[in-house]
Amino acid sequence: DGGITQSPKYLFRKEGQNVTLSCEQNLNHDAMYWYRQDPGQGLRLIYYSQIVNDFQKGDIAEGYSVSREKKESFPLTVTSAQKNPTAFYLCASSTYYNEQFFGPGTRLTVL
Amino acid sequence: GESVGLHLPTLSVQEGDNSIINCAYSNSASDYFIWYKQESGKGPQFIIDIRSNMDKRQGQRVTVLLNKTVKHLSLQIAATQPGDSAVYFCAGNRKNNDMRFGAGTRLTVKP
Numbered sequence: 001d002g003g004i005t006q007s008p009k010y011l012f013r014k015e016g017q018n019v020t021l022s023c024e025q026n027l028n029h030d031a032m033y034w035y036r037q038d039p040g041q042g043l044r045l046i047y048y049s050q051i052v053n054d055f056q057k058g059d060i061a062e063g064y065s066v067s068r069e070k071k072e073s074f075p076l077t078v079t080s081a082q083k084n085p086t087a088f089y090l091c092a093s094s095t096y097y098n099e100q101f102f103g104p105g106t107r108l109t110v111l
Numbered sequence: 112g113e114s115v116g117l118h119l120p121t122l123s124v125q126e127g128d129n130s131i132i133n134c135a136y137s138n139s140a141s142d143y144f145i146w147y148k149q150e151s152g153k154g155p156q157f158i159i160d161i162r163s164n165m166d167k168r169q170g171q172r173v174t175v176l177l178n179k180t181v182k183h184l185s186l187q188i189a190a191t192q193p194g195d196s197a198v199y200f201c202a203g204n205r206k207n208n209d210m211r212f213g214a215g216t217r218l219t220v221k222p
Contacts, residue, residue: 033209042200043155043212058209090154099145100210102154 006103023091032074033092123219130188134201141203
């Protein structure tokens with residue numbers, strides 16, 4: 001059963017803590033993406049990766065970090081430098097220049 | 112800068128009527144467009160796409176129209192059903208394979 005998964009579904013963080021959101025895909029897609037969505041807003045690109053061991057900053061990369069050590073995995077770390085991290089985080093993957101497939105999302109709340 | 116936006120934030124239609132959701136884009140370098148449907152608390156789902164060498168594409172109950180002259184695309188949903196209630200996003204891809212999303216239109220179907 002192919003798809004893209006994200007975990008956890010809900011995540012709570014204390015101020016000053018780093019947290020890592022997981023994203024895994026078994027679609028054999030080369031490209032993976034992280035988006036942030038705030039209430040009533042569209043999706044904003046945080047980071048994307050076209051290939052293993054390579055990634056690029058999107059529009060709102062400050063306070064976030066990623067790694068792409070495996071084709072299947074693209075974890076996102078929300079660092080303490082991100083001043084307003086409460087949001088819905090979406091991971092996606094695609095083959096080159098085709099539609100992106102999205103995971104179910106992780107809702108992060110800062111306590 | 113490049114942007115992809117929606118003309119209306121909300122749209123309310125009667126069940127059985129046709130729905131039309133509009134989207135404008137600013138960068139003529141965008142040559143691949145996608146419509147996504149997002150239900151509350153879930154990741155976006157692909158509906159239909161269109162490339163810039165086309166001006167119309169049809170799917171099951173959905174049609175996307177692309178007018179490159181005025182940089183506008185629309186999504187038409189025929190015989191709108193209660194299950195069509197969601198937020199609809201247009202997205203424009205670019206040759207480096209990242210994507211820009213509009214803020215979305217919330218479609219409400221009245222019984």
